[in-house]
Amino acid sequence: xxxxxxxxxxxxxxxxxxxxxxxxxxxxxxxxxxxxxxxxxxxxxxxxxxxxxxxxxxxxxxxxxxxxxxxxxxxxxxxxxxxxxxxxxxxxxxxxxxxxxxxxxxxxxxxxxxxxxxxxxxxxxxxxxxxxxxxxxxxxxxxxxxxxxxxxxxxxxxxxxxxxxxxxxxxxxxxxxxxxxxxxxxxxxxxxxxxxxxxxxxxxxxxxxxxxxxxxxxxxxx
Amino acid sequence: xxxxxxxxxxxxxxxxxxxxxxxxxxxxxxxxxxxxxxxxxxxxxxxxxxxxxxxxxxxxxxxxxxxxxxxxxxxxxxxxxxxxxxxxxxxxxxxxxxxxxxxxxxxxxxxxxxxxxxxxxxxxxxxxxxxxxxxxxxxxxxxxxxxxxxxxxxxxxxxxxxxxxxxxxxxxxxxxxxxxxxxxxxxxxxxxxxxxxxxxxxxxxxxxxxxxxxxxxxxxxx
Numbered sequence: 001x002x003x004x005x006x007x008x009x010x011x012x013x014x015x016x017x018x019x020x021x022x023x024x025x026x027x028x029x030x031x032x033x034x035x036x037x038x039x040x041x042x043x044x045x046x047x048x049x050x051x052x053x054x055x056x057x058x059x060x061x062x063x064x065x066x067x068x069x070x071x072x073x074x075x076x077x078x079x080x081x082x083x084x085x086x087x088x089x090x091x092x093x094x095x096x097x098x099x100x101x102x103x104x105x106x107x108x109x110x111x112x113x114x115x116x117x118x119x120x121x122x123x124x125x126x127x128x129x130x131x132x133x134x135x136x137x138x139x140x141x142x143x144x145x146x147x148x149x150x151x152x153x154x155x156x157x158x159x160x161x162x163x164x165x166x167x168x169x170x171x172x173x174x175x176x177x178x179x180x181x182x183x184x185x186x187x188x189x190x191x192x193x194x195x196x197x198x199x200x201x202x203x204x205x206x207x208x209x210x211x212x213x214x215x216x217x218x219x220x221x222x
Numbered sequence: 223x224x225x226x227x228x229x230x231x232x233x234x235x236x237x238x239x240x241x242x243x244x245x246x247x248x249x250x251x252x253x254x255x256x257x258x259x260x261x262x263x264x265x266x267x268x269x270x271x272x273x274x275x276x277x278x279x280x281x282x283x284x285x286x287x288x289x290x291x292x293x294x295x296x297x298x299x300x301x302x303x304x305x306x307x308x309x310x311x312x313x314x315x316x317x318x319x320x321x322x323x324x325x326x327x328x329x330x331x332x333x334x335x336x337x338x339x340x341x342x343x344x345x346x347x348x349x350x351x352x353x354x355x356x357x358x359x360x361x362x363x364x365x366x367x368x369x370x371x372x373x374x375x376x377x378x379x380x381x382x383x384x385x386x387x388x389x390x391x392x393x394x395x396x397x398x399x400x401x402x403x404x405x406x407x408x409x410x411x412x413x414x415x416x417x418x419x420x421x422x423x424x425x426x427x428x429x430x431x432x433x434x435x436x437x438x439x440x441x442x443x444x
Contacts, residue, residue, distance in 0.1 A: 048310075050317045050363050060306055064316040071309055084282055087293055088270075094286040094316075095272045101323065109331050110344060111351040122332060122344045129333040141272050 002028035003072075004056040006041050006049075009034040011211040012163070014065045014100070015053040020155040021069055023198035025076035031203070032056075066093040069152050078152040092145055092153045096160060099138045103160075103167065104212045106130050106219060116216070127219035131171045135164075139179045146181035157182065158189035163213035168220040224250035225294075228263050229275040231256040233433035234385070236287045236322070237275040242377040243291055245420035247298035253425070254278075288315040291374050300374040314367060314375045318382060321360045325382075325389065326434045328352050328441060338438070349441035353393045357386075361401045368403035379404065380411035385435030390442040 003022065007015025009031070022029045032040050041052055048054065049063035055071070062068050070090045073079030079089050104112075106127040110119040142157055161183060165172045176183055190196060198204055207213055225244065229237025231253070244251045254262050263274055270276065271285035277293070284290050292312045295301030301311050326334075328349040332341040364379055383405060387394045398405055412418060420426055429435055 046363060047366070049313070050320075050360075060309070062309055063313040067309060067313050067316055070312075087282070087284055087289060090292075091271070091285040091289050094289055098272075098323075101320075105327070105331075109327075110347045111355070113351065113355055119347075122347075125332045125341075125344075129335065133333070133335055138272075141268060144269070 001058060002030050004030050004032050005053060006032050006044065006056070007053040009038065010205065010208075012159075012205050012207060012213075013053075013211050016159055016205075017065050017096075017156050018053055018055065018068050018072070019203075020159060020195065020198075021072050021076060021078055021152045023203070024152075024155055024192060024195045025072075025078055026194050027072075027076055066090060066097050069093055069156070073152045076152075078150075078155070080151075089151050089153050092142075093156060095138075095141070096153070096156050099134075099160060100212060102130055102134055103164070106167075107214050107216060116214070120218075123216070124218060128221075131168065131220070135168075135171065135175070136178075139175060139182060143179045143182045146185045154185060154189055155195075158186050161186050163207065163211075166207040167213040167215050169215070170220045170222045223280060224252050226252050226254050226278040227275060228254050228266065228271075228278070231260065232427065232430075234381075234427050234429060234435075235275075235433050238381055238427075239287050239318075239378050240275055240277065240290050240294070241425075242381060242417065242420075243294050243298060243300055243374045245425070246374075246377055246414060246417045247294075247300055248416050249294075249298055288312060288319050291315055291378070295374045298374075300372075300377070302373075311373050311375050314364075315378060317360075317363070318375070318378050321356075321382060322434060324352055324356055325386070328389075329436050329438060338436075342440075345438070346440060350443075353390060353442075357390075357393065357397070358400075361397060361404060365401045365404045368407045376407060376411055377417075380408050383408050385429065385433075388429040389435040389437050391437070392442045392444045 005015060005018055005022065007013065019031070044054060044061060045051070048061035053065055053068065054061055054063040055068045062071050070086065073089065074081045074086060079086055107116050107123050108119060109122040109126040116123065145153065146157065190199060209215070227237060227240055227244065229235065241253070266276060266283060267273070270283035275287055275290065276283055276285040277290045284293050292308065295311065296303045296308060301308055329338050329345050330341060331344040331348040338345065367375065368379065412421060
């Protein structure tokens with residue numbers, strides 16, 4: 001029985017963290033909204049899920065990206081089965097979720113419901129402090145995880161770095177020297193056979209200006 | 223062996239969600255930084271935990287509030303033992319975590335490292351949209367969970383409502399009519415014997431202007 005993933009069909013966004021795990025494991029899944037449109041989510045939203053992504057596995061509806069990965073990890077061979085190690089990896093994944101929210105808020109510090117142009121001045125302030133204070137703190141923290149035994153957390157770190165390179169090419173270029181292991185992780189993950197096939201396929205939606213990672217020149221000073 | 227909770231000793235903050243579970247269950251625990259100061263966290267921060275709160279249970283170090291509650295829930299009798307139901311409750315808890323971050327960002331939309339006064343105008347905008355769009359969405363979502371079988375999620379909903387009443391008394395007063403079950407939940411939780419004893423004790427740190435829930439008259443129009 002394939003897994004059903006529900007997420008916006010035109011962006012990588014939070015759903016991509018789940019797609020990477022399913023693809024790397026070669027798990028059978030349907031990206032439901034890409035097949036049937038976003039209205040397929042309606043019967044779940046506000047009920048079993050506050051927002052997307054959510055995963056449907058038989059009768060089980062699992063909301064929240066990190067929760068989905070906690071569930072899938074051990075089942076797909078992307079995490080050990082012992083509870084202690086699963087909790088540890090989940091703690092890392094939840095910290096990635098926090099990091100991702102901070103990235104989102106660099107371009108939408110006031111409200112997701114307003115346009116970027118309506119919150120540009122606040123975005124400039126928030127992005128500058130994010131790049132100065134928060135990015136190095138997260139990078140340093142995950143630098144130590146880069147070398148660990150492979151797990152779904154590494155797929156998510158790959159996605160974070162790829163996204164950050166898209167959104168903040170100048171800042172990330174400056175980071176290359178300091179966080180070598182973390183940045184080298186990207187090549188290692190991208191070379192995994194099933195993942196490489198996925199990244200080269202049309203199933204991989206390109207990063208774009210509607211997603212969580214967005215490139216605005218004024219937020220990333222050279 | 224008592225649990226060791228590490229969190230800031232002078233605010234409720236995220237740590238309070240863990241304290242409520244430990245107190246309601248009558249579990250033996252030490253609030254380590256209140257006994258030994260915040261430097262007790264140093265050997266864990268940036269290593270096993272990116273930030274506090276984290277819980278130490280024997281050799282296990284568990285970071286992230288929702289992760290801690292996932293771990294404690296079934297052990298303390300505050301969640302069923304079946305995996306499906308644990309994942310469902312965890313999904314709710316992670317949504318509470320998102321809600322809490324949005325509450326925090328109403329007064330600190332630009333950066334946690336700046337004073338409120340330095341981001342007051344952005345805070346005013348963010349708080350207005352939060353109260354108009356996001357608060358009703360979260361309240362409506364959790365209104366349906368209020369009646370469910372008691373779990374640690376209800377303790378966290380109690381904390382959210384108490385905090386929101388402190389921060390936004392006018393907005394919450396207007397919400398009383400619409401989200402009756404959720405708001406009634408507060409009284410039911412507060413009447414649980416062990417929790418009532420905790421709330422009346424000096425262990426319960428009062429809500430204050432250094433925490434996540436803060437009252438600024440200009441963010442909560444009458």
